[in-house]
Amino acid sequence: LIGSYGEDKKMPVYVVGGFVRDLLLGLENYDIDIVVEGNGLEFAKYASKQLGAKMVEHEKFLTASLFFKDGFRIDIATARTEYYEKPADLPQVDISTIKKDLYRRDFTINAMAIKLNTKEFGLLYDFFDSRKDLKEGLIRVLHKLSFVEDPTRIIRAVRFEQRFGFKIEEETLRILHETLNGGFLEKVSGQRIRQELEKILGEREPLNAIKRLAQLKILKHIFPKTYFTSVMEKKLENLFNNLRIIRELYKKVNIFYSLLRILLEYYDIDTLKQVIKKYGIPKKFIDEIKATETRLPPLLNMIKYKIRFSDIYKVIGKPSAETAAHIMSYIDEEDSKEYFVEYLKRVFSTKLSISGNYLKEKMNVKNSVEIGKVMNELYCRKLDNPSINEEGELKKIL
Ligand code: CTP
Numbered sequence: 001l002i003g004s005y006g007e008d009k010k011m012p013v014y015v016v017g018g019f020v021r022d023l024l025l026g027l028e029n030y031d032i033d034i035v036v037e038g039n040g041l042e043f044a045k046y047a048s049k050q051l052g053a054k055m056v057e058h059e060k061f062l063t064a065s066l067f068f069k070d071g072f073r074i075d076i077a078t079a080r081t082e083y084y085e086k087p088a089d090l091p092q093v094d095i096s097t098i099k100k101d102l103y104r105r106d107f108t109i110n111a112m113a114i115k116l117n118t119k120e121f122g123l124l125y126d127f128f129d130s131r132k133d134l135k136e137g138l139i140r141v142l143h144k145l146s147f148v149e150d151p152t153r154i155i156r157a158v159r160f161e162q163r164f165g166f167k168i169e170e171e172t173l174r175i176l177h178e179t180l181n182g183g184f185l186e187k188v189s190g191q192r193i194r195q196e197l198e199k200i201l202g203e204r205e206p207l208n209a210i211k212r213l214a215q216l217k218i219l220k221h222i223f224p225k226t227y228f229t230s231v232m233e234k235k236l237e238n239l240f241n242n243l244r245i246i247r248e249l250y251k252k253v254n255i256f257y258s259l260l261r262i263l264l265e266y267y268d269i270d271t272l273k274q275v276i277k278k279y280g281i282p283k284k285f286i287d288e289i290k291a292t293e294t295r296l297p298p299l300l301n302m303i304k305y306k307i308r309f310s311d312i313y314k315v316i317g318k319p320s321a322e323t324a325a326h327i328m329s330y331i332d333e334e335d336s337k338e339y340f341v342e343y344l345k346r347v348f349s350t351k352l353s354i355s356g357n358y359l360k361e362k363m364n365v366k367n368s369v370e371i372g373k374v375m376n377e378l379y380c381r382k383l384d385n386p387s388i389n390e391e392g393e394l395k396k397i398l
Pocket residue numbers: 016017018019031033104105106107110111150152153156
């Protein structure tokens with residue numbers, strides 16, 4: 001349909017980028033990026049009307065997104081025309097526009113387009129031997145300045161390499177290192193680096209990509225004080241393996257924070273302050289790190305020796321998802337892990353039916369500090385033994 005709207009508006013329309021790459025790889029991809037030669041906004045307006053989709057415009061970038069009732073989304077962009085071919089090339093202007101648009105992209109495998117207009121529907125535009133790279137499994141930049149223009153592509157290269165089991169092509173790797181050594185990655189805002197790292201965390205095998213970032217010394221340019229050791233790798237492996245359990249217990253877990261907690265281990269407070277500022281992380285993050293750091297060694301022992309839950313509770317209470325994930329990343333033995341998960345489940349399921357008011361009114365305890373202490377004691381007893389009779393236990397405490 002999009003193609004026929006292209007006919008109506010007399011504009012060449014293409015699907016581009018990741019969708020085309022994945023189509024050729026036989027992989028599913030529902031991220032549809034459309035490029036229009038002509039006014040993309042005008043085209044988007046027309047298409048949204050015809051399809052009854054909601055449109056959100058980004059006028060500055062001449063792009064728009066169409067949102068459909070079923071949650072489906074299409075992004076429409078205008079092929080950038082700020083580059084001009086030599087006058088002699090003018091007759092090719094239609095093609096050169098999409099060609100220029102594709103040339104500005106990150107890697108050859110992401111720089112193909114498929115025409116959607118009815119007449120040429122399905123025609124593949126492969127100007128840069130992308131199909132060959134796709135077949136050979138190579139991540140290759142389109143030009144020498146690609147990483148300088150957008151240094152986040154250094155991280156993207158690793159992400160795609162690891163996702164598809166490809167290799168960064170030799171010359172591309174050379175340029176990547178040249179750009180790294182030129183200090184370009186350090187110039188990128190924390191927000192953009194964070195976005196790219198979060199995309200890695202959303203991949204199926206994030207650890208492989210993080211290992212590769214370390215191996216290629218990219219990680220050093222992101223977190224200069226991090227030493228990626230086999231111990232750190234083991235913790236990350238545990239972290240990723242435990243995510244499913246953590247997600248079952250907690251609705252939300254910020255994996256980026258969890259990753260940082262491992263990568264930023266042993267950082268001094270001043271460096272930590274710089275890091276959280278750069279990446280837009282709340283201040284309490286540092287307090288959490290520091291609090292767990294000192295409690296961790298005794299806590300791990302308590303878990304190892306299966307000390308009763310109430311004692312563990314006295315050390316960490318009900319930990320946040322990130323703290324729980326962090327603690328678990330230190331636990332290698334399966335039965336210790338099970339014990340800790342059991343602890344978390346118990347903390348989540350244990351609720352007192354007696355309230356502070358009951359103590360005040362029925363038991364005549366008036367001092368609120370005292371009430372807090374008694375309630376805490378009662379809670380701890382219930383943690384160790386969920387079947388206790390609360391009223392009976394209360395009498396024992398008092
Ligand atoms: N792109 C680029 N440089 C970047 C980011 C994106 O050239 N720094 C281009 C790529 O051509 C990419 C397209 O914009 O194909 C869309 O970007 P994005 O959605 O981030 O990537 P996808 O290739 O769709 O990858 P994914 O499968 O992870 O969504």
